[in-house]
Each structure stands twice: as structure tokens, then as C-alpha cells.
Amino acid sequence: MYDHLVNMTKHEILLAQKEFLFPAVFNYYREPLVISHAKNQYVCDVDGNQYLDFFGGIVTVSVGHCNESVNRAVHAQMDKLEHVSTVFANEPQVELAKKLAQITPAGALTKSFFTNSGTEANETAILAARCFTGSTEVIALRHSYHGRSAGMMGLTGQSTWKLGPPQAGFVHAVNAYCYRCPFGLEYPSCEVKCAQDMEQVIRTTTSGRVAALIAEPIQGVGGFITPPKEYFKIITDIVRRYGGIFIADEVQTAWGRTGTKWFGIEHWGVQPDIITGAKGLGNGFPIGVTIARPEVADALKGVTISTFGGNPVATTAAKAVIDYIEEQNLLRNTEEVGGYLKNRLLELKDKHQIIGDVRGMGLLFALELVEDRTTKAPAATATLRLMEAARENRILVGRGGLYGNVIRLSPPMNISKSDVDEFVQRLDAGLAQTASVA
Numbered sequence: 001m002y003d004h005l006v007n008m009t010k011h012e013i014l015l016a017q018k019e020f021l022f023p024a025v026f027n028y029y030r031e032p033l034v035i036s037h038a039k040n041q042y043v044c045d046v047d048g049n050q051y052l053d054f055f056g057g058i059v060t061v062s063v064g065h066c067n068e069s070v071n072r073a074v075h076a077q078m079d080k081l082e083h084v085s086t087v088f089a090n091e092p093q094v095e096l097a098k099k100l101a102q103i104t105p106a107g108a109l110t111k112s113f114f115t116n117s118g119t120e121a122n123e124t125a126i127l128a129a130r131c132f133t134g135s136t137e138v139i140a141l142r143h144s145y146h147g148r149s150a151g152m153m154g155l156t157g158q159s160t161w162k163l164g165p166p167q168a169g170f171v172h173a174v175n176a177y178c179y180r181c182p183f184g185l186e187y188p189s190c191e192v193k194c195a196q197d198m199e200q201v202i203r204t205t206t207s208g209r210v211a212a213l214i215a216e217p218i219q220g221v222g223g224f225i226t227p228p229k230e231y232f233k234i235i236t237d238i239v240r241r242y243g244g245i246f247i248a249d250e251v252q253t254a255w256g257r258t259g260t261k262w263f264g265i266e267h268w269g270v271q272p273d274i275i276t277g278a279k280g281l282g283n284g285f286p287i288g289v290t291i292a293r294p295e296v297a298d299a300l301k302g303v304t305i306s307t308f309g310g311n312p313v314a315t316t317a318a319k320a321v322i323d324y325i326e327e328q329n330l331l332r333n334t335e336e337v338g339g340y341l342k343n344r345l346l347e348l349k350d351k352h353q354i355i356g357d358v359r360g361m362g363l364l365f366a367l368e369l370v371e372d373r374t375t376k377a378p379a380a381t382a383t384l385r386l387m388e389a390a391r392e393n394r395i396l397v398g399r400g401g402l403y404g405n406v407i408r409l410s411p412p413m414n415i416s417k418s419d420v421d422e423f424v425q426r427l428d429a430g431l432a433q434t435a436s437v438a
């Protein structure tokens with residue numbers, strides 16, 4: 001049915017990629033997987049193999065590939081109005097902004113600025129925080145990922161993703177990585193020392209006046225590092241005492257991904273001043289958004305434009321995604337099916353010594369792989385082998401973590417328990433293959 005969509009052979013596609021794309025465009029696997037088409041939870045390659053997709057194009061396919069309800073709205077909008085830029089008003093943009101204002105925590109973040117990516121959403125957030133507070137210094141966390149502009153690479157807390165020169169005005173506090181505690185302590189007897197340390201960070205590495213703390217509720221690229229329940233209250237209280245506001249980078253954790261709530265940060269019971277989002281909002285359509293308290297948005301004086309920001313097609317897609325999540329009650333499905341997935345992953349942990357940690361929530365789960373459960377030496381090479389074995393068993397998973405030893409799972413939020421069973425059976429086979437060549 002989709003044969004006509006690929007005119008080149010796999011070999012020609014890979015040769016053309018090598019010749020005409022920047023080599024920095026890296027692909028997973030020894031031989032890159034060339035995708036031809038996808039539907040719902042399945043992705044097909046050009047050789048006709050079908051894969052159960054538990055990564056969703058990096059936490060982006062929130063409601064299934066080529067979702068019919070979203071695409072119906074998109075097709076209609078494409079025939080009506082495709083582009084205007086932010087210098088003209090249009091209905092889809094304000095429809096989406098109105099909806100976002102209704103679903104943000106406590107309904108307190110009511111003003112949106114639309115862009116094309118998570119990187120731009122974070123750039124806008126930092127600019128707004130600086131305008132609002134009159135301060136410039138920003139605190140991020142170690143192991144964080146905030147994007148690929150010069151500024152956002154500066155804020156990112158992983159060497160792999162920091163290209164280019166260092167950026168002034170950013171410092172990095174320790175994160176709450178309980179599996180590898182930065183202080184070598186154990187939760188809860190640690191009394192969340194990683195969070196308490198924020199005061200020392202501000203007093204010893206900044207001027208004492210900060211513009212913002214930016215943090216992911218669950219660190220995505222870092223390997224779905226999930227802080228204990230006290231963490232965000234402690235660090236945001238400290239940062240606010242020194243004049244800073246709190247930016248929740250929800251590029252991976254928003255739109256119900258963590259189950260029961262629209263936004264990940266709601267699980268920690270703190271109120272952000274700005275939320276940034278992208279990825280799953282468009283289900284694959286490029287969109288980024290910075291949603292702020294009105295006073296913070298109003299502080300961004302002067303004028304700014306975004307050529308594609310608020311694009312009528314992208315905002316129509318995003319509104320249709322949110323409507324679909326509501327209509328299908330996916331906040332509940334994510335919690336329920338996610339709970340089931342967690343139990344099945346814990347069963348795999350009992351069976352396979354290589355799994356050192358299972359963490360996450362909703363439908364956002366990580367397996368951290370180790371060579372030895374006592375030393376916790378990262379099993380980076382075995383993780384690469386497991387990626388290959390997963391492919392052979394026709395499942396797609398992601399890889400991440402500072403040491404490249406974390407398997408990341410983020411399937412569409414409308415999967416069922418039978419998808420989980422199918423996935424776990426195949427992952428189990430992949431883990432067995434990985435162990436047999438160790």
C-alpha cells in the first residue's frame with residue numbers, strides 16, 4: 001500500500017544520507033534503520049519489517065503514529081490556511097493557547113508563546129525569566145538536557161551534548177540521581193542532601209541574585225532520572241529566596257506522559273512560573289511552547305517574532321492531540337497501562353542481572369544496565385548489544401544516560417496491556433540474547 005512512498009532503495013537512501021547530510025546526524029544501530037511508514041503503535045522499515053514502537057520518535061508520538069483524528073483536523077486546516085507567521089492573528093493559535101491556559105497547573109500559567117522546538121521554548125523561557133527578575137544567572141541541573149542552541153547546550157548538563165564554547169551565566173547544581181547518589185548516600189536517610197545543596201550552589205557559584213532554575217521533572221536524555229517527592233519543593237523554595245523563578249522543562253514530561261496529570265511537575269506539588277513544552281504536543285508536528293504566568297510574560301518587553309511560531313497547521317495538530325487525550329481519557333490509560341508496564345519490567349529485573357534499576361512513571365520508564373549490581377559499573381557495550389537485539393526482535397526502544405547505559409521506553413499513550421505483554425516478551429528475548437554473548 002505504501003510502496004509508492006519510497007522511490008529509492010535502502011542502499012541509495014543510506015548513501016545519500018552519508019553524502020548530503022552533516023555527519024553529526026547520527027543514527028541508532030550498526031546499520032541505520034530506514035523507516036518507510038507507521039501506523040498507531042507500529043513502524044515499518046523499507047524491507048517490510050514491522051516494529052512495535054516503544055520510543056515514539058524520542059517521546060514525541062503521544063497518541064499513535066498518523067493518528068486519524070489528529071490528521072483529519074490537520075488535512076482540513078492545510079486546505080484552509082497553512083501559514084501566516086506571528087505578525088498576523090489566527091484562530092488555531094489562540095484556540096490552542098486558550099486550551100493550554102485551562103490545563104496548566106492551578107490554571108495559573110495563562111500566556112503562551114509558540115515556536116518550533118523545545119530548544120526555542122527554553123530560550124524564550126530564559127529570556128522571559130531574565131526580563132522579569134532583572135537578574136541574569138541561571139541554575140540548571142547536572143545530567144540535564146535543554147536543547148541544541150548555543151545557550152541551551154550551555155545549560156545542558158551532559159558533556160556529550162555540549163558542543164561549542166561555554167556560555168556565561170549558567171551554573172549546574174547536583175541532580176537527584178538516587179541510583180548513583182552524587183553524595184554516596186541513600187534515600188531517605190540522606191535527608192535529600194542533593195536538594196539542600198542548592199543554597200551552597202547559589203552562595204558559592206553565583207552573585208547571590210539568580211534569574212531562574214530550569215529543571216526537567218524527570219530528566220529525559222539523562223535516562224529518566226526521577227527525583228524523590230521532596231526534591232522540587234526544597235530546591236524551588238531556595239531558588240525563590242534568592243529571587244529566581246522556576247522553569248519546568250516539560251519537553252518530555254508534559255501532556256499526560258507521566259500519568260493522571262497533564263504536567264510532570266504536578267506530581268511533586270510545586271507550582272512553576274513557566275512551563276516549556278514541545279515533542280508530544282504535536283504528535284510529530286513541529287511545535288514548541290513557552291507558557292508563563294501573565295506577569296512573567298508581560299515582563300518580556302519589546303517585540304519578538306517567530307516565522308513559524310503559532311503556525312495554523314501545527315497549532316491545529318496540537319489542539320487535536322489535546323482533545324484526543326481528553327476524549328480517550330489517556331491520562332488514566334497512561335497511569336493504568338504504565339503501572340502494568342512497571343510491574344512487568346520489575347519481573348524482567350528479577351530475571352536479568354544486567355538490569356540495575358527500573359525507574360520512571362506513567363509511560364516513561366528506564367532500565368539502567370550495569371555490569372555488576374554491586375559496583376554498578378555502567379554496561380554501555382551491552383546496552384548497544386541490547387539495542388541491536390531489540391531491533392532483531394522487532395521492538396524500538398531508546399538509549400540515553402550520561403554513560404549510554406540506559407534503555408528508555410516511551411510508547412504512545414494509547415497502547416494497551418496486550419501491547420505491553422508483546423513488548424515485554426520481545427525485550428525478554430533481546431535481554432537473553434544480550435546475556436548469551438557477554
Ligand SMILES: Cc1ncc(COP(=O)(O)O)c(C=O)c1O
Nearest residue numbers: 117118119145146147220251278
Ligand atoms: C527536556 C528537553 N528539553 C529540550 C529539548 C530540546 O527540544 P528540541 O529537540 O525540540 O529542540 C529536549 C529534546 O530532547 C528535551 O528532552
